[in-house]
Amino acid sequence: MTGWRIRDFHSADMDAILHLWEESRSAGVEPVYALAEVLASCQKDHAVVAVHGETVVGAAVARAAHDQGWIVFFAIDEGWRNHGIGSALLAAIEGRMAPHGLTKLSTLVPDAEHRVDALLNSGFQDRKHLRYFERDIPVQRQEMGLLSELGGRLMPRNLWSNVGGMQREKELLERRLVLPLANPDLAEQYGVVPPRAVMLFGPPGTGKTTFAKAIASRLEWPFVEVFPSRLAADSKGLAGALRETFLEIAELEHAVVFIDEVEEIAAQRQGEPPSPLQGVTNELLKIIPAFRERPGRLLVCATNFIRALDTAFLRHGRFDYVIPIGLPDDDARHAIWQRYIPSEVAAEVDIARLVETSDGFSPADIEFAARKASQRALEQAVFGAADGGTPAPGPSSQDYLTAIAETRTTVSASVAQEFREDIERIARL
Known part of the structure; x- marks a missing residue:
């Protein structure tokens, strides 16, 4: 077969890229990069295709990272192998990336891929004794802006292991909270509903805040601390600002939300006429059920004075667990x-x-x-x-x-x- 040519990727080629990606998988070769990454690079980075008439029969997609280029996808239709298309695609993608002043062009190939002649013929070297490691980033780029606005952050990944001693509390939190939240499919298999809200109580200085941060670290979820004293200065009032904050938090894929000294906004409701804080308590009592409806988030409240909390605040259906955090043994x-x-x-x-x-x-x-x-x-x-x-x-x-x-x-x-x-x-x- 003859008559193929190389050209730049067009947006109309997206379905063809999808077809080539799926064809690689059906042949038993799992692509190194996820489909979403490949399609994103097609649009934002560099991509060339080989076409026969109007039919895409091969593609090469790459991105530049500092002085090194990475080929994130390279595939040729099964019926067009051994026609020189692979070498031509590699040469074309290298030419498109030349203005970056790259010193190296690399690609990762699955173990099952044995058809690497085009790479070898184009001067690529097979680096022996190398292993590929990858890690999923827990917060996506589009969430970072919202997280910053909320004052949230990702906790260091070693925070959980650095909590000194307190093995009894750590094991309890690991079993009750982390296990079902980190393994929702397994939890569902056993009929376990992952917790949505937990109350930590105990004397001052016993590490309740540290444990809340450690839970976020263990789950690798963003940590968002809500400060009622700061929200009180909002023009909408404390209740309105609290409601708006939780609406913004709902836009995050995952989150551990922490309210310390929660007794300040959830104290026993009493007195005639009602105090202004009773409206805040009422608002919080409405927020928690709505918060519980969505998976992938956990509300952690902490108090030094659990006896001061409104009785309706701690009832079943709002908090899954009420966990004591005491003095260290x-x-x-x-x-x-x-x-x-x-x-x-x-x-x-x-x-x-x-x-x-x-x-x-x-x-x-x-x-x-x-x-x-x-x-x-x-x-x-x-x-x-x-x-x-x-x-x-x-x-x-x-x-x-x-x-x-x-x-x-x-x-x-x-x-x-x-x-x-x-x-x-x-x-x-």
Whole structure:
């Protein structure tokens, strides 16, 4: 067969590209790049086609990345192989990309693809001992603008693993929240409805905000924190601004939405005439059911004073779980102390004694004591050296013990007792 020619891609060729892509798959060769990526590059980057008459019989699609070009799709109709079309397509696409000043043109080929003569004949080298890795980006480009407007962000991917200790809480959150949300098909198979809203409660400084961020990190979903105090300044009023914010959040594909100190806008409704905040509570009570209707999002509320919340706020149908986040146990305190002790002196510090002495400390208390000890050791090293002494390499066990003794704990004995009572009376696991 003769009479084929090479030309630039036209928008009318889209169906032909789709046909070639599907033909590759039906032949047992899964294309490296997804169809959406190939079609996008056809329109925005570089693409050439081989045609016989008006019929597309081959295509090459490529994009430039800095000084390197990547061929994202290269296919020839089965009936037009071995006619020199492949080499011509490769030469044409290289010519189209020449103005970019590329130093290298590369392509990734599936293991099952054995028809690579056109590549070899065109001077491409088969790089041995290379493996291809890919990772899906959790937030698409079109969502980034909205996420920025909402003040949201993607949390570091290692945040979950960096939560020190608290294994009991982590395992509970992993099983109840992360497992069904990250595996919705598997959850459906077992009849599990993924949670849509969860309440975290506990004394101040126990890490509720950290856990909310860690859940977003574990799911790789955007984290959006809603600040009622900021919304209150909106001309629409707090209730109106809250409603509009959740409407904007609904446009995101996935999101972990966090409201801290939620008792400020969901306190017990009482008094005559109704206070202005009762309207906000009513609005929030209407927002949550609407929020729950769409998959791919999770509302996390946190409170230090769960007894202050309106009784209608916590009922079944609004929050799937009401989870206590308490003071760290021995293992958790050990992990938290390790996070703040410099590696240069870690072997010399009696961490077991610090764990024992800091019983009843919250994570925030431990962080305060650790930083106070480091500051004291730094000042002693600088000013002690000025007086002719030999500076220590870092904080000592005594520095930490002194800081612990001087730290006033956030959670009093009475608050800790109330928390235990709340677990028995209110927690829903």
